[in-house]
Amino acid sequence: MATIIINGVEYPIPEGEKLNAIQMAKRVGVDIPYYCWHPALSVVANCRMCEIEVGAKDPRTGEIKFLPKLVPGCQTPAKDLTVIATDTPKVKEHQRMVMEYLLLNHPLDCPVCDQAGECGLQDYSFHHGQAVHRFVEERAVNPRKEVSSGIQLNADRCIMCTRCVRFTREITHTGELQVMRRGSHAEIDVFPGAPVDNPLAGNVVDICPVGALLDKDFLHKQRAWFLSKHDAVCAGCATGCNVSAEENRGTLWRYKPRHNPHVNDYWICDEGRYSYKAANSPDLLTAMYLKEGEAHRPTPVDQAIKAAGDRLKELAASGGKVAAMLSPFLTVEEAYLFARYIKGLNPANVLVLGPVPVKGEDQTFTPDMTKGRTGDTSFIAPRPFTIRAEKCPNRRGVAAVLQHFEGRVLEFGDLLDQVKAGGVKGLFAVSSAVEPWIDQETADLLRGRLDFIVVEDSILTPLAHQADVVLAGATFAEKAGSYVNALGRLQYSAASLPPRDGSLPDLDLAAILLNHGASPVSSKAILAELAAEIPAFAAARGAQIPEYGIALEGASAGPADAAPPFVDSWFVPQGAARMR
Amino acid sequence: MRADDPCLKQMKPPELSLADRFFLPQIAVGLGVTARHIAGVMFRNKAITVQYPDEKHVPSPVYRGVHRLNRDEKGRVKCVACMLCATACPAHCIDIVGATAPETWPDREKYPESFVIDELRCIYCGMCEEACPVEAIELTGLYDLTGLSREQMIFDKAKLLSVFDATSNQEPMKYGKPPERALGSPTTELAPG
Numbered sequence: 001m002a003t004i005i006i007n008g009v010e011y012p013i014p015e016g017e018k019l020n021a022i023q024m025a026k027r028v029g030v031d032i033p034y035y036c037w038h039p040a041l042s043v044v045a046n047c048r049m050c051e052i053e054v055g056a057k058d059p060r061t062g063e064i065k066f067l068p069k070l071v072p073g074c075q076t077p078a079k080d081l082t083v084i085a086t087d088t089p090k091v092k093e094h095q096r097m098v099m100e101y102l103l104l105n106h107p108l109d110c111p112v113c114d115q116a117g118e119c120g121l122q123d124y125s126f127h128h129g130q131a132v133h134r135f136v137e138e139r140a141v142n143p144r145k146e147v148s149s150g151i152q153l154n155a156d157r158c159i160m161c162t163r164c165v166r167f168t169r170e171i172t173h174t175g176e177l178q179v180m181r182r183g184s185h186a187e188i189d190v191f192p193g194a195p196v197d198n199p200l201a202g203n204v205v206d207i208c209p210v211g212a213l214l215d216k217d218f219l220h221k222q223r224a225w226f227l228s229k230h231d232a233v234c235a236g237c238a239t240g241c242n243v244s245a246e247e248n249r250g251t252l253w254r255y256k257p258r259h260n261p262h263v264n265d266y267w268i269c270d271e272g273r274y275s276y277k278a279a280n281s282p283d284l285l286t287a288m289y290l291k292e293g294e295a296h297r298p299t300p301v302d303q304a305i306k307a308a309g310d311r312l313k314e315l316a317a318s319g320g321k322v323a324a325m326l327s328p329f330l331t332v333e334e335a336y337l338f339a340r341y342i343k344g345l346n347p348a349n350v351l352v353l354g355p356v357p358v359k360g361e362d363q364t365f366t367p368d369m370t371k372g373r374t375g376d377t378s379f380i381a382p383r384p385f386t387i388r389a390e391k392c393p394n395r396r397g398v399a400a401v402l403q404h405f406e407g408r409v410l411e412f413g414d415l416l417d418q419v420k421a422g423g424v425k426g427l428f429a430v431s432s433a434v435e436p437w438i439d440q441e442t443a444d445l446l447r448g449r450l451d452f453i454v455v456e457d458s459i460l461t462p463l464a465h466q467a468d469v470v471l472a473g474a475t476f477a478e479k480a481g482s483y484v485n486a487l488g489r490l491q492y493s494a495a496s497l498p499p500r501d502g503s504l505p506d507l508d509l510a511a512i513l514l515n516h517g518a519s520p521v522s523s524k525a526i527l528a529e530l531a532a533e534i535p536a537f538a539a540a541r542g543a544q545i546p547e548y549g550i551a552l553e554g555a556s557a558g559p560a561d562a563a564p565p566f567v568d569s570w571f572v573p574q575g576a577a578r579m580r
Numbered sequence: 581m582r583a584d585d586p587c588l589k590q591m592k593p594p595e596l597s598l599a600d601r602f603f604l605p606q607i608a609v610g611l612g613v614t615a616r617h618i619a620g621v622m623f624r625n626k627a628i629t630v631q632y633p634d635e636k637h638v639p640s641p642v643y644r645g646v647h648r649l650n651r652d653e654k655g656r657v658k659c660v661a662c663m664l665c666a667t668a669c670p671a672h673c674i675d676i677v678g679a680t681a682p683e684t685w686p687d688r689e690k691y692p693e694s695f696v697i698d699e700l701r702c703i704y705c706g707m708c709e710e711a712c713p714v715e716a717i718e719l720t721g722l723y724d725l726t727g728l729s730r731e732q733m734i735f736d737k738a739k740l741l742s743v744f745d746a747t748s749n750q751e752p753m754k755y756g757k758p759p760e761r762a763l764g765s766p767t768t769e770l771a772p773g
Binding site for chain 1: 660661662663664667678679680689690713714
């Protein structure tokens with residue numbers, strides 16, 4: 001078996017993976033500091049921070065010989081009989097020197113810098129740097145500039161790691177950013193009239209190890225250490241990117257990508273990045289309503305739910321058929337409870353899938369080993385990133401639940417046909433969408449032909465204006481539950497905001513209607529119930545969802561099905577940011 | 581630390597004499613102290629109390645009273661909205677809304693759009709002053725803080741700057757240059773701060 005010696009201890013090298021010294025050392029708990037290297041980008045070894053002592057062990061004599069000079073760890077393959085030393089005085093002195101060099105021109109404006117608290121320069125200064133500054137000349141002051149309408153570049157904070165440049169060349173293949181001029185005059189810039197406006201542009205802010213590239217949407221609004229991070233899943237499209245939803249004082253401030261090799265690798269698209277704003281919208285429903293005559297009266301939560309439940313029960317008792325529309329924005333747990341409730345009232349009741357929003361076409365970015373790559377690519381496992389046209393998180397999951405209860409998946413159009421045919425008496429529309437999903441004409445048609453309409457939603461739609469009971473439900477940020485993405489991977493998304501006043505998360509609504517017992521109801525318990533009942537969810541039995549989600553039966557192969565690789569430390573909560 | 585640690589200095593209470601154990605002589609000694617103070621106040625003008633509010637006590641320079649927000653030499657608010665005071669505050673009484681500095685302030689990146697201190701919640705520990713990297717927030721010697729309602733005791737940016745204007749002559753800023761123009765009359769061009 002291949003072994004590597006790290007700081008005098010021998011470790012086995014995992015089979016079938018090509019790792020560099022940084023990744024291998026991280027696996028065994030040894031940190032090698034780095035700036036310019038990123039696991040998805042090619043190696044250029046220009047920051048010199050990861051330099052270590054590298055040698056080889058003679059297999060016959062057992063003698064260890066080190067190279068006379070230090071070698072970048074990002075460029076050093078972890079292969080059999082390699083010896084690396086990361087804690088020798090020579091390495092420590094080198095790290096101290098590199099830190100001093102990087103800080104020569106770096107402005108000391110941490111108090112006003114948005115990166116402070118999650119900054120690589122701050123963390124490594126603390127661990128490897130020194131408190132004194134020997135440079136007596138004036139620091140170079142580079143101007144602030146805009147590289148796109150949403151991204152600001154504070155060039156004097158830049159340490160020239162070129163991660164952003166490599167990202168636009170190697171991942172998006174758009175190449176908007178480049179290094180202008182040389183030596184200490186070097187600057188990151190764009191050509192005039194060619195801003196960084198590709199659909200993944202926001203990621204350059206995330207991969208910047210310092211506060212040079214800044215997201216104007218978040219600029220100067222919050223400090224990183226005030227934000228509580230919640231492991232959520234983006235509800236913007238069917239890809240289901242893993243995001244960290246960062247909240248403070250009841251407001252969602254930003255989304256940051258979380259690494260998931262099977263889904264989104266290290267990236268999220270800009271559309272998803274800014275989709276968090278819908279959760280802060282002032283237009284969200286803040287009360288439940290009962291229709292009295294022509295007007296709607298705000299009603300306490302319990303009375304509204306009781307009114308809806310009683311009337312549906314009456315309808316069922318009189319033999320009337322009720323249709324339930326379950327939107328693809330629901331979690332699988334919610335869809336399961338609502339389906340059970342509706343089918344429990346009357347087995348003849350119909351379940352249909354809500355309208356599935358589709359915008360444009362799927363857009364896939366397929367980085368490979370060669371295109372746009374400028375450095376050493378031996379440690380890269382390129383993974384595609386897809387922005388789906390299907391702008392809802394859970395069509396596949398809700399469809400699987402409907403398939404189980406109904407035997408087939410009826411579309412929203414089928415519901416309209418059935419309503420027109422006159423077989424349906426009542427409608428329970430569970431939407432929980434944050435964008436309008438129904439037009440006035442369809443709402444009028446439904447109202448004209450139905451005796452009773454209950455709408456569960458988080459915004460006001462034309463149908464809500466016509467409904468007999470309006471239940472205020474949760475937005476994507478306010479509910480916890482599992483989504484099945486376009487590839488068939490079940491992922492758990494935690495709630496990042498508390499429910500709004502006057503609303504109730506859909507899972508609780510369904511549990512109360514169903515008289516489910518457990519209070520408060522937990523999505524995990526429901527997932528366990530549903531996995532035991534529905535064969536399509538058998539893989540989630542026990543409701544133990546690992547960090548990267550579970551591939552359900554029939555899942556298509558994802559971008560990476562190998563063991564989870566190295567996680568870039570910029571994507572792990574650091575320092576003070578972790579404490580809250 | 582153990583009880584027999586050699587670094588510990590062992591102290592014993594003083595032994596009581598026979599007179600001490602009867603207590604009566606000690607009561608006489610105590611009355612003597614009181615009488616000495618009465619005599620000091622009556623005949624030698626040694627009172628340590630003052631006739632407030634006719635006379636005002638001047639606290640020591642390190643006294644921690646009402647906060648103020650300092651101005652820089654151009655009369656703008658010195659604060660850069662880094663929120664380190666709000667982070668350091670153990671009572672969570674500071675609320676700051678940061679914003680990008682206006683175009684007319686080329687030397688500044690960020691400034692506080694709103695800066696609010698709840699003086700009722702504050703415990704006057706001075707941690708905000710310690711944390712401030714630009715010496716923008718300081719605790720003054722003002723101790724007679726009153727208000728007719730809770731709302732009046734929630735100080736906003738304008739009020740905190742007015743505390744600076746009112747106290748900067750008696751208590752100059754510890755660091756940095758004071759504003760050049762006359763205090764308390766910021767012109768419209770400096771309106772944001």
